[in-house]
Amino acid sequence: MKAEVAQQRSLLELTELDAELARITHRAGHLPEQQDRERIQAEHTAAADRLAALELALEDLDAQAGRLESEIDSVRQREDRDRALLDSGQTNPKQVADLQHELETLERRQSALEDSLLELMEQREQLQAKATAEATVVEGLVADLARVQETIDAALGEIEVSRGQRSASREQLAATIDEELLALYTRQRASGGVGAGPLRGGQCGACRIEIDRGQLAKISAAEPEEVVRCPECSAILLRVKDFG
Template identity: 40%
Template sequence: MKADPAVQRRLLDLAEIDAELTRLAHRRRNLPEHAELTDAEAAVRTAKDKLVEVETAAGDLDRDIRRIERDVDGVRARTERDNKMLTGAGIGAKQATDLQHELETLARRQSVLEDEQLEIMEQREAIGADVDHSRAALASAEQKLSEITGRRDSAISDIDAAETGRRRARDEALPGFPADLLAAYDKRREQRGVGAALLLQRRCQACRLELDRTAISELRAAPDDEVVHCEECGVILVRSKESGL
C-alpha cells in the first residue's frame, strides 16, 4: 500500500485523537463515583429496610397500646357500673357480694392492664427513638447518594463535552486520507487498540519494542511512500528523521 509520507504523518494526529477518546471512555467506565454510588445505594436500601422494620414495630406497639386502652376503658366502665349498682337502692346481700367480688376482679384486671400498658409505652418510647434515628440515618444516606450522583453526573458531563470535542476533531481530520489507508488504520486500531505509531530511534511507540536488524533493514529499504507495519504489534509505523533508519 502506498501513501504520501505527509499523509502517513497525519495518521499520528488521528491516532492521538483516538487515544484521547480511548482514555475518556476508560475514565467514564472507571469513575470512582461508580463504586461510591454502589455503596451509597446499598446504604440507602439498608437504611430504608431498617426504617420499615422499626416503623412496623412501632405500629405494632401502637396497636397494642390502643387495644389495652380499650380494655382499660371497658374495665373502668364496668367498675363504674358495678359501683353504681352496689350503692343503689334495693340490692340484695348476695348480689352485693357478687358485685364486690367482681369489683375486686376488675381492680386486679385493671392493675394488670395498666402494668402492661406502662411496659408497652416504655417499649414504644424506646422504639420511637429508634424510628427517629433511622429516619435521620436514611436522610443522611440519601443526602450522600444525592451528592455522589451530582459528582458523577458532573464528571460524565465533562467527559461528554471532551468526547464531543475530540469526535469533532476526528471528523475534521478524516478528509484527505485515502480510503485504503484509513481502512487499514481502523482495522489495526480495532485489533490492537492503536492504529498507527511513530517509529522513534528504532522503537515502535505503540508496543515500545525495539525492532531487530532485519526489520530495520527492510524499513530502510522501503520507499518513503510505502505503508509499513511494526513486526511486533502490527500497527502502521510512521517514519521520520528520528526513526533511526
C-alpha cells in the same frame, strides 16, 4: 499498500486523537465521585432498611397498644356496670359478694393491663428515638447524594464538551486521510484495539513490544511510502520522524 508520508503523519495524529478519546471515555466511567456515590448509596440503602424495620416495629407496638387500650376500656366499662349494680340497692347479699369479688378481679386485671401498656409505651419511646435518629441519617445521606451527583454532573458536562471538541477534530482529520489507509486503520482498531503506532527505536508504539532485529531491518529497508505492520500486533507502524 503505499501512503504518502504526510498521510501517515495525519494517521498518527488520528491515532493520538483516538487515544485521547479513549482516555476521556475511561475518565467518564471512572470518576472518583462515582465511587463516592456508590458508597453513599450503599449507606443510604442500609439506613433506609433500618428505618423501615424500626417503622414496622413501631406499627406493631401501636397495634399491641391499641388492643391493650381496647381491653382496658372493656374492663372499665364492666367495672362501671358492677358498681352501678352495687349502688342501685337492688341486689341480694350473694349478688353483692359476687359483684365485689368480680370488681377485685377486674381491678387486678386493669392494673396488669395498664402496667403492660406502660411498658409498651416505654419501648415505643425508645424505638421512636432510634427511628428519629435513623431518619436524620437518611436525610443527611440524601443530601450527600444530591451534592455528589451535582459534582458528577458538572464533571461529565466538562468531559462531554472535551469529547465533542476532540470528536469534531477527529472527523475533520479523518476526512483528509486516504480511504484505503483509513479503512485498514479502522479494521485493525476493531480487531486489536490500537490501529496504529509510531515506531520508536525498535519498539512498536501500539503494543510496546521490542521488534526483533531481523524484522526491524526489513521495516527499515522499506520505502518511506510503504505501509508496514507490526509483526507482533499487526498495527500499522508509522515511521514518522520528528513528530510532536
